[in-house]
Amino acid sequence: MYPFDCRKHHWYPATFIPAIPFTLIEILTQPQATIYDPFSGIGTTYFQALLLSRKPFATENCTVAAEFTKSMFLLFDPGLDHLTVANEICRETENFDSQKIYPDEIRKTSDFTVLIDELSYWYTPNVLNKLAYLFLLEKKEKDMYKKAAMRITISAILRTTCCQDRGWGCIADNMKPNEAQKKDADNVDAIRIFQNHVKRLLSDVGNHLKFVSDDYRVVYKEVTSKKTIFQADNRDFNEIADNSIDLVVTSPTYPNMTDYVKSQRLSYYWLGLSLTKDNADGLREIGARRKRGMKDSISNYVDDMKKTNEKLARTVSEGGYVCFVLPEFGNFNQNDVERKGSIQQVISNFSTLLSKEKEIERIVPAGRKSHNIKWATLEKEKIYIFRKNKKV
Ligand SMILES: C[S@@+](CC[C@H](N)C(=O)[O-])C[C@H]1O[C@@H](n2cnc3c(N)ncnc32)[C@H](O)[C@@H]1O
Structure with a gap:
């Protein structure tokens, strides 16, 4: 172990x-x-x-951190076939259609909330379209294990696919990316990054469970x-x-030293939570850098x-x-x-x-x-x- x-x-x-x-x-x-x-x-x-x-x-x-832990706990189920879950998720995420405008689908739906307009400042339209496609798939997913792996991965890649490349402090301070940063980030393939992350995650957990x-x-x-x-x-x-x-x-x-809540701004938006001054998590954080x-x-x-x-x-x-x-x-x-x-x-x-x-x-x-x-x-x-x- x-x-x-x-x-x-x-x-x-x-x-x-x-x-x-x-x-x-x-x-x-x-x-x-x-x-x-x-x-x-x-x-x-x-x-x-x-x-x-x-x-x-x-x-x-x-x-965001508590949700990550709850999802990860599900993946630690010793009865889970981690490889199969990874393969199924990857297959399910192969049908992206670049002609569709997925953020509009999110705006129309009342089944769940994603603050898609807040997120739109942080990504190029192409990347946001792919992320929105992944958000919709995750919301529709019925299998709790697949959903857990998808939720961990979406939360993690929201930063890696984002145009703001100057550290979490800039995200915490709400420093939106400028046009030059956006230009550099347009060819990021969010779906491939998502699939690779899912495979790494499930194989890592599966390998650990071999030794319990x-x-x-x-x-x-x-x-x-x-x-x-x-x-x-x-x-x-x-x-x-x-x-x-x-x-x-x-x-x-x-x-x-650190703004834990604000550094997770992008994941809060994805969860439909805004980060205004009266955000309860922000108010309860001990030792926050913003103070x-x-x-x-x-x-x-x-x-x-x-x-x-x-x-x-x-x-x-x-x-x-x-x-x-x-x-x-x-x-x-x-x-x-x-x-x-x-x-x-x-x-x-x-x-x-x-x-x-x-x-x-x-x-x-x-x-x-x-x-x-x-x-x-x-x-x-x-x-x-x-x-x-x-x-x-
Ligand atoms: C140094 S980090 C801990 C990281 C953890 N050891 C790990 O490896 O993931 C401190 C954590 O305390 C949390 N925190 C801050 N104020 C808190 C409070 N009042 N109650 C519970 N957690 C709090 C922060 O959100 C942050 O995740």
Whole structure:
């Protein structure tokens, strides 16, 4: 068995390497244990737990990331013939007719909402026509497994096929592509990109399931029978019982670094959700980059994280562990110094709730650092391991 890398199937920002949760889960728990990630993102912890025959739970604020995790869970069904599903999807997507105007079909239909006019700014007409064709096929699809693979793929390729090629920050900031960018992107073949993505996705999941242990089927069935993936605010969340979780492995948001919700603007539009100021997901996001100019953003981050800390401390069972993966900012500038201080406050607050067993420092690989200029000063991260040895 080896870690499953969700990042191969979606570009969602600031995810952690799967080897971290995979190893911690293996070392700190036994099969059938309950594992929770309160900042679940696209489910990196969730899927390592599942593959290792543990029972995973996830809360995630961003609808796009939570939807990705729910769809991916379906593909982890051990009874699925992944190759056949991939082939059928590819066959079904071969009938694109370039004479048809598929966005108009979407505008006419009242069966579902796609904010097609919002999306039209981000693609050339040719690419939008192919995407609209895929949206319509996905909506019509009745088979839940095929639908899941199609949904993951559409969400992932909305960025790769988009004309805005200057990083997620531009999409988050609503910087629509200019004419030169549009010209470069006109020959993008969205259908071929979609088909290749579907094949890679299903073969990757299928290959991982070849190595699961005998109790995987039992655990998968049990996990299917209840709700384990919650699109929710982890500070204000009561669906996981107190003292019920054996291990938490999580990488919380960093202060003022990333806009998780806004970076997924294109997928929100595809889901029929607008990103106006009162978007509920945007309002609940802890540490959002868009708040970086606000006077109290760092202290608000610490206050928000303290609320998460309290909830988490209650959720873990006696003897259970909580592992945080957090950045180790340098002292390069005032922003870094403030961020570093805020992380220290969050950790020292958690130390008043559970006992700190260990801190492990890790060098962040160069690829991740250069991912975005803002990450360039982030050279190290730390894994903090806490244990609950008293009642909270
Ligand atoms: C660093 S990312 C986690 C990525 C995850 N480890 C992975 O590999 O996919 C932090 C996540 O916390 C989510 N988040 C922010 N505020 C939240 C809140 N109040 N409740 C739950 N999740 C929240 C963000 O949407 C983001 O997906």
